[in-house]
Amino acid sequence: MKQLKEFTAAAIALVNCSLAKVVALAIVASLFANFLIVPSANASSHRDSPFISEDAPADNTDVYAFVSTETGRSDYVTLIANYYPFQEPAGGPNFYKLSDFVNYEIHIDVNGDGREDLTYRFQFKTRIVDPGTYLYATNTILPPPNPADPTSQYVNLNQPQSYALREFGGGAPSGGRLLLDNVRTAPTRPGPKTINVAEVGRGGTAVRGDTTAAYQNLAELAVHTAPNSGGLRAFVGQRDEGFYVNIGTAFDLINPSPVGADGTSGMNVSSLAVEVPKARFRAAGDTDGIIGVWAIASRTRHPVCNSQNLHDSQPCIQPGTNSGTGTQVSRLSNPLFNEFLDPIRLKDLYNATTPSQDAKNIFPGILNPATVQGPNTLVQQLTEFTRCTDTLNRRDQVASWMLGYPAGVVNGFPGNRETQTANPVIADEMRLNYNIPPSAVENPLGVLAGDFAGMPNGRRVGDDSVDILLKLWGGVIQPNFGGTPCPAAAALTDAVDANDVPYLREFPYLGLPHEGFTHTHMHNQP
Numbered sequence: 001m002k003q004l005k006e007f008t009a010a011a012i013a014l015v016n017c018s019l020a021k022v023v024a025l026a027i028v029a030s031l032f033a034n035f036l037i038v039p040s041a042n043a044s045s046h047r048d049s050p051f052i053s054e055d056a057p058a059d060n061t062d063v064y065a066f067v068s069t070e071t072g073r074s075d076y077v078t079l080i081a082n083y084y085p086f087q088e089p090a091g092g093p094n095f096y097k098l099s100d101f102v103n104y105e106i107h108i109d110v111n112g113d114g115r116e117d118l119t120y121r122f123q124f125k126t127r128i129v130d131p132g133t134y135l136y137a138t139n140t141i142l143p144p145p146n147p148a149d150p151t152s153q154y155v156n157l158n159q160p161q162s163y164a165l166r167e168f169g170g171g172a173p174s175g176g177r178l179l180l181d182n183v184r185t186a187p188t189r190p191g192p193k194t195i196n197v198a199e200v201g202r203g204g205t206a207v208r209g210d211t212t213a214a215y216q217n218l219a220e221l222a223v224h225t226a227p228n229s230g231g232l233r234a235f236v237g238q239r240d241e242g243f244y245v246n247i248g249t250a251f252d253l254i255n256p257s258p259v260g261a262d263g264t265s266g267m268n269v270s271s272l273a274v275e276v277p278k279a280r281f282r283a284a285g286d287t288d289g290i291i292g293v294w295a296i297a298s299r300t301r302h303p304v305c306n307s308q309n310l311h312d313s314q315p316c317i318q319p320g321t322n323s324g325t326g327t328q329v330s331r332l333s334n335p336l337f338n339e340f341l342d343p344i345r346l347k348d349l350y351n352a353t354t355p356s357q358d359a360k361n362i363f364p365g366i367l368n369p370a371t372v373q374g375p376n377t378l379v380q381q382l383t384e385f386t387r388c389t390d391t392l393n394r395r396d397q398v399a400s401w402m403l404g405y406p407a408g409v410v411n412g413f414p415g416n417r418e419t420q421t422a423n424p425v426i427a428d429e430m431r432l433n434y435n436i437p438p439s440a441v442e443n444p445l446g447v448l449a450g451d452f453a454g455m456p457n458g459r460r461v462g463d464d465s466v467d468i469l470l471k472l473w474g475g476v477i478q479p480n481f482g483g484t485p486c487p488a489a490a491a492l493t494d495a496v497d498a499n500d501v502p503y504l505r506e507f508p509y510l511g512l513p514h515e516g517f518t519h520t521h522m523h524n525q526p
Contacts, residue, residue, distance in 0.1 A: 051348045052330050057099040058297035060332040061085045061269055062243050063106075065293040065430050065458040068275055069438045070506040076231070077281070077434050078507060079106050079120070080273045080461070081295035081332075087238070087268040090516035093134045095188040096238070097161055098124050098270050103298045103326050106274060108169075110286035112418025114356030114425035118284040119168040120274050121176065122236065124185075126161045133158065137194050141187050143221060150183035150224045161185045165226070165234050165274070170284035179226035179234070186222035186237025189215050191517025211515055223507060230277040233507055240501040240511035241267040242461050243335070265500035266514055266521035273508035278434060288419050290404070292429030293458070294333035294355060298326030328352055333430045334401045334456070335465045340473075341366060341401075343373050355427030358402060363426050366402060368392050382474050388486035389474050395481035400456055400472050404431040405447075409480050413447050416457050432458035444497070448476065461509045466494045 052059050064080040083104065087096045098104065103123055107116035130138060137156050144152035153160040162184055166176035189195055195211040195218065219237055226232045241264040281291055331351050332338070338350045342362060349361055369377040370391035379397075383389045399405055399417075403426050407415030416433040418424040439453045444464035446454025448471060455463040456472070474489030501511035 052351055055299065055329060057084050057097070057270075058102045058299055058330050059083060059085055060295050060297055060330040062335060063293060063295050063332050063430055063459070064461055064509075065291075065432045066460045067432075067434050067436070067438050067453065067458075068507065069509075073275065073507070074437065075278055076233075076275045077278060077291075077432065078273065078275050078509060079108075079293060080271055080508065080510065081106050082239070082241075082269040082271050082510075083297065083330075084270045085241075086264075087241075087270070088516075089189065089266070089268055089514040089519045092136055092190060092516060095136055095159075095190070095516075096268070096270060097126060097159070098122075098163075098185075098236070098272075099299075100124050100126050101300050101302065103300060104272055104295070105298070106272070106293065106295045108276075108281065108284070109292035109355070109427075109429055110281055110284050111420045112290075112292065112424035113421065114292075114358070114427035114429070115354065116169065117286075118170050118276075118280060119176075120276075121166045121168065122163050122272050123166075124161055124163045125182070126159060129158050129160070136188070136190060140196050140198075141194055141218060143218065144184065147221050150180065153184050154187055154218065154221075157187055160187075163236055167280075170280050179229055179232065180224055183224050183234075184222055186219040186235070188238050189513050189515040191515050193517075195515070211517075212512060215512060215515070219512065230279055231275075232277060232280070233275040235271070235273045235508040237271060238268050238513040239271040239508070240499070240513055241265075241269050242499055242501070242503065242510045243465065266519045268513040271508060271510055273510075275507050281434075289435035290416055290418055290431060290433050292333075292355070292404075292418070292427070292431050294331060294429055296328050296332075297330040298328045300326040333428050335459070336469055337401055337428050340378050341369075341397075343377075350428075355429050356425060358427040359425060362428065363398065363402060366397050367394055369394065379473060379475075382470075382489075382492070385492065386474050386486055386488040388484050388488055390478050390483045390486075393483065394478075396472070396475070396477045396483060398426060399481060400477075402426045402428055405456075410447060410477055411450055413452050413457070430458060431456070434458075445471075448472075461503050462499070464497065466496065467492070470494065 060081060060083055062082040066078055067074060068076040068078045081104065083098060084096050103121055106120045108118040109115060110117045135158055138158050139156040141157050142155035144154055146152040162182045164178065164182065165180040166178055168176045189211065192207040192209050192211050195215045196207060197214045222237050223233060223235045226234065243264055329351060338347055342350055343365065346361060353361060365372040369379050379389055380391050383391065403424060404417030405413055405415055406417050414433065416431040436452050436457060439451050442454060442460065442462060443449040443451035444462060446463050446468055447457055448468060454460055455465060455468050459465065470492035471489050474492045475483060475486035476489040479485045499511065503509055503511050
C-alpha cells in the first residue's frame with residue numbers, strides 16, 4: 001500500500017509539473033522510413049486465460065466505449081461488449097449463439113472507486129421451433145410478422161434467440177429495472193438462400209448473390225429502444241470481428257513480418273451493444289463526465305446432457321430459467337491488458353475478480369514488470385526493438401490502463417482521470433471523458449495523434465488499438481511520467497492499418513458479419 005500511495009501522490013503531483021510532451025505524429029513522421037514492425041496479440045483478449053479458453057460463449061473479446069457519432073445522438077454513449085471469439089461464418093448447423101446459462105454484463109464506475117455504479121445485464125433464451133430438423137432456418141428468413149413488436153420473431157428462423165435487458169443502479173430497484181424483455185436478436189448470415197431480398201423457397205433454383213442489403217434490413221430490426229428510458233437503445237447479434245490485427249507472428253516468439261496480414265479477417269463475433277443516455281450516468285452519481293467501463297460474463301450453470309433427459313419430443317438441453325447471479329468467469333476492459341500484460345499465473349484470477357482488487361493483484365506487475373513478472377515479460381521483449389523501453393517504474397502504463405491521464409500531461413489532453421475522489425483506485429477500467437465531443441475526422445491513433453475522442457479515452461470501433469498499444473507499451477509517453485525518452489516506440493506497428501469490413505455510421509457501429517456461403521480469411525493490407 002505504501003507503494004500504491006507513493007504512486008498516487010506522484011501522479012497527482014504531475015498535474016502541476018512542467019513535463020516534456022511527446023507529439024506522436026511528429027515522431028512517427030520522422031521515423032516513417034524505418035518502421036519497427038512487431039507482431040501484435042491474439043485479437044484483443046480472445047482465449048486470454050487457461051480457464052476461459054474452455055468456455056468460448058462466455059469469453060469476452062473486446063469492449064468499446066465512446067460518445068455516439070450518429071446524427072442526433074451526441075447526448076448518448078455507446079457501450080459494446082463482444083463475446084465468443086473466432087467464429088467461422090460457415091459454422092453450422094448449430095451457428096454460434098450466446099449462452100442461455102450465462103449472465104452478460106456491462107459495468108460503469110462513475111466515481112473512481114473500482115466498483116460498478118451502473119450495470120446492464122443481458123440474459124438469453126433460445127427456442128427451437130422444429131426439433132425434427134437439423135436446419136438453422138427452415139426457409140428464407142423473413143422479417144417478423146409484426147416488426148414494430150420487438151418480441152415478434154423472424155419468420156422461418158428455426159432457432160430464434162431472445163433476451164431480457166435489466167439495469168442495476170442509478171435509482172433502479174434492488175432487483176434491477178427491466179428495460180427490455182423477450183426481444184429478438186439478429187439472426188446469423190448463412191448465405192443467399194437463407195438471407196435474401198425475396199422468398200426463394202427451399203426447393204428452388206440455387207441462389208447466388210450479395211446478401212448485404214437483405215441482411216442489413218433484417219439486422220436493423222434487432223435494434224430496440226427501451227420504453228421510458230430516455231431513448232436507450234440495445235442490439236444483440238453477430239458482427240464482423242472489428243479488431244484488425246496481425247495474429248500469425250505474435251506467438252512465434254515475437255517473429256516480425258513485413259507483411260501486414262489481418263488475422264481476424266473473415267471472422268465474426270457476438271456483440272452486445274447498449275446506447276445509454278448521459279443522464280443515466282449522472283443519475284448514478286457521476287459529477288464530472290468521466291466514467292470507467294468493463295464487461296463480464298458470469299456462468300449460472302453448466303448443463304450436462306445424459307440419458308435421463310433425452311426425449312424424442314424435445315431437445316436434450318432445455319433453456320430453463322436463468323435467474324441466478326452466477327460465477328464470474330470472464331472480465332475485460334482495455335484490450336490485451338490481461339492477455340499480454342498479466343502473466344499466466346494471474347490470468348484466471350483477473351477474470352474472476354473485480355477492478356477494485358487490481359491494485360493488490362495486478363498493479364505491481366504493471367508498474368514494475370521486470371522484477372515482478374520475470375525475464376520474459378512483454379515490455380522486456382519490446383526493448384529488443386526499441387532499446388529504450390523502461391521495464392521498471394512504468395507510471396505511464398499505470399496511468400494509461402489503471403488510473404487515467406491527469407489533465408494536460410499527455411499532448412494537452414484534458415484528462416480522463418476521476419476527480420470525484422482525492423485518491424482514485426488503481427484499477428483496469430476503460431476510462432471515458434464523455435464531455436469531449438466526437439471528432440469531425442477521426443484519427444485511428446486517438447489521443448497519441450491529438451484526437452482526444454479516441455483511445456485511450458474510451459475506444460472507438462475504428463481506433464487502431466494494436467498500434468496504439470504497441471506505442472504505449474514501448475514507452476512513447478514514458479518521459480511524460482519521468483521515464484526514459486523513447487522516440488523509437490512511436491514507430492512500433494503491426495502493419496495492419498484497416499479492417500477488412502467497413503464499420504457502420506450508425507448504432508451498433510460494428511460492421512456486418514461475414515456470411516457462411518462465401519468469405520475469405522487473412523486479407524493482406526496495402
